[in-house]
Amino acid sequence: MAQIQVSTVSKTFSSASNAPRRVLDGVSFSIGEGEVVGLLGPSGCGKSTLLNIVAGLDEAHTGSVTVQGRPMREQLGAGFRVSYVFQESRLLPWYTLQQNLEFVLQAGEFPRSEWAGRIERVLSAVDLTGFRDFYPAQLSGGMQQRASIARAFCIDPDILLMDEPFSALDELTARKLRQSLLDLWEKFRTTIVFVSHNAFESTFLADRILVMGHGKITHEIDLSGSPRPRCYDDTALFETSKRVIRTLEQHSVSPPSLQPHP
Known part of the structure; x- marks a missing residue:
């Protein structure tokens, strides 16, 4: 059985002053346990909306x-754990890094006796053990995103959802964080679904890429044959990313926000 099954999901935005806009149109796909799957497409094609629906944050849809x-809501009530990493770190600014992690552990009802071990494990994985007493404003943007990844893995999530988490970072910092993410994935084998408009990033991270355009999944790219761990200097990976870009150009169409609902 697929861990995540999306079946004919459609979403339309309405307003009093404009015609309804269909942003998702009958989207269907499945994701297996432990897979890393990227949703790749241009801005406005419905990627983030789809991720919010998968997360259970948006229930105003069909399918x-x-x-x-x-249903996700039933699973969450049964102790299933989902973490969400956004474009911004969204750390609580009045808490230190350690207190931010303690906050999610408390919310997840983890025994206090486990907190120190969990925090040490994830901070070590993202190389932030020396910054546990720092407040978010004292951390660089890249360090804040590392902290948000640590927070996500702190609760041992069954599913990790990521919405362009590296898009605001310079490329060198983003490369380090992508590698940190894969290092954590190797340890936990968490199912990951991430949104991106960066073809090389998607190629580096994913087992499969779902190309989106006009509110639909227009093409699927299987990268499971690319060996792990992956290396930025691998020429084969670079050639694969060029094929992904060509596929994106061929199978993505105008953003759905420009298309009125009939």
């Missing part, structure tokens, strides 16, 4: 999203 055969 269904199930996790291990049950």
Whole structure:
């Protein structure tokens, strides 16, 4: 059974002053346990909206999203854990880094006896052990994103959702964080679904890429044959990313925000 099953999901935005806009149009796909899947497409094609629906944050849609055969809300009520990493770190500014991690552990009802071990494990993985007493404003943008990844893995999530988490960073910092993400994935084998408009980033991270355009999945690219761990200097990976770009050019169309609902 697929861990995540998205079936004919459609979403339309309406307003009093404009015609309804269809942003998702009958989207269907499945994701297996432990897969890393990228949603790739131009800005405005519905990627983030789809991710919010998968997360259960947006229920105003048609079609269904199930996790291990049950709606996400039911799974969350049964102790299933989902983490979400946004474009910004969204750390609580009045808490130190350690307190931010303690906050999610408390919300997740983890025994206090586990907190120190969990925090040490994830901070070590993202090389932030020496910054646990720093406030977010004292950390660089890249360090804040590393902290948000640590926070996401702190609760041992069954699914990790990421919405362009590296798009605001310079390329050198983004490369380090992508590698940190894959290092953590190697340890936890968490199912990851991420949104990106960066073809090389998607190629580096994903087992599969779902190309989006006009509110639909227009093409699927299987990268499971690319060996891991992956290396930025691998010429084969670079050639693969060029094929992904060509596929994106061929199979992406105008953003759905420009298309009125008939």
